[in-house]
Amino acid sequence: MTREVLYWLNLEEGDVYVDCTIGLGGHSKTILKEKKGKVRILGIDRDEEALRVAKEELKEYEQQVTLIKANFKHLPQVLKKENINKVDGILYDLGLSSMQLDSPKRGFSFRQCGPLDMRMDSSQTLTAAHLVNQLSEKELECIFFGLGEERWARRVAKFIVEERKLNPLKTTLDLVQVAKRAIPAKFRRGKRIHFATRIFQALRIKVNEELENLEISLNSSLDLLRAKGRICVISYHSLEDRIVKRQFKKGKEKGLKILTKKVIRPSAEEIRANPRARSARLRAAEKA
Numbered sequence: 001m002t003r004e005v006l007y008w009l010n011l012e013e014g015d016v017y018v019d020c021t022i023g024l025g026g027h028s029k030t031i032l033k034e035k036k037g038k039v040r041i042l043g044i045d046r047d048e049e050a051l052r053v054a055k056e057e058l059k060e061y062e063q064q065v066t067l068i069k070a071n072f073k074h075l076p077q078v079l080k081k082e083n084i085n086k087v088d089g090i091l092y093d094l095g096l097s098s099m100q101l102d103s104p105k106r107g108f109s110f111r112q113c114g115p116l117d118m119r120m121d122s123s124q125t126l127t128a129a130h131l132v133n134q135l136s137e138k139e140l141e142c143i144f145f146g147l148g149e150e151r152w153a154r155r156v157a158k159f160i161v162e163e164r165k166l167n168p169l170k171t172t173l174d175l176v177q178v179a180k181r182a183i184p185a186k187f188r189r190g191k192r193i194h195f196a197t198r199i200f201q202a203l204r205i206k207v208n209e210e211l212e213n214l215e216i217s218l219n220s221s222l223d224l225l226r227a228k229g230r231i232c233v234i235s236y237h238s239l240e241d242r243i244v245k246r247q248f249k250k251g252k253e254k255g256l257k258i259l260t261k262k263v264i265r266p267s268a269e270e271i272r273a274n275p276r277a278r279s280a281r282l283r284a285a286e287k288a
């Protein structure tokens with residue numbers, strides 16, 4: 001949704017903006033190209049590998065770009081350290097990058113065998129393997145139901161606990177096999193999404209504390225915007241979108257004006273070119 005991001009951020013020459021999820025640098029590169037390098041970008045990511053790729057991708061604009069390894073929940077501290085008081089734009093493109101998703105060793109994909117890892121920040125100690133092998137059946141059920149909206153949460157949790165008594169779950173495919181046994185066949189076949197999607201989503205959100213980070217960050221980021229500064233958030237599931245909606249609504253008390261009355265969805269053309277974009281929803285707001 002790069003076109004939409006460009007439109008809604010509405011940056012002008014000389015502006016300073018924060019890309020809170022720089023990822024592989026895609027959005028920021030387009031913005032820099034469009035503005036002929038006349039904006040300054042602070043690019044944040046928790047993932048060191050992503051930052052390495054972004055550095056390479058944005059090499060020709062290195063004078064305009066500062067890349068920082070950080071969790072965006074610490075945005076106020078990051079800006080303070082950079083001696084930046086206010087910014088003209090803030091962008092969040094939540095979720096995973098294609099590199100994270102496609103790399104088996106990161107453990108995010110149920111289609112490829114890899115360790116049950118799922119950490120965005122590889123220096124963190126908590127992994128998905130720890131959760132599935134250590135949490136109680138009830139705790140696992142709550143994660144699958146609360147963060148994955150998984151109908152078969154209770155059965156999957158029960159089957160995991162039974163399995164790990166014999167063999168601890170080590171790989172992504174170990175987990176897929178357990179989910180396959182737990183979810184009745186007629187609910188696995190012919191569905192729009194793979195039967196393990198929600199289980200993987202729930203674990204990933206928990207491992208990376210994605211909802212807490214978003215809530216904390218949005219709560220403080222509105223104060224970091226200059227007058228007429230804009231904030232854009234692209235989310236990929238309803239739990240994230242609900243937080244964005246709530247925080248924007250709360251921001252109205254501080255003079256935030258919601259620009260997208262209805263959530264913006266990717267065009268059919270974009271979904272055809274990149275099916276992973278199908279669940280993206282963009283919301284934008286402006287500081288008074």
Ligand SMILES: C[S@@+](CC[C@H](N)C(=O)[O-])C[C@H]1O[C@@H](n2cnc3c(N)ncnc32)[C@H](O)[C@@H]1O
Nearest residue numbers: 021023024025026027045046071072093096097
């Ligand atoms: C969808 S990708 C961003 C893709 C990017 N917009 C591009 O055009 O290449 C999301 C990125 O956000 C990062 N991320 C997610 N949560 C984060 C957090 N709390 N703090 C910093 N980075 C985070 C992930 O590591 C990932 O690289």
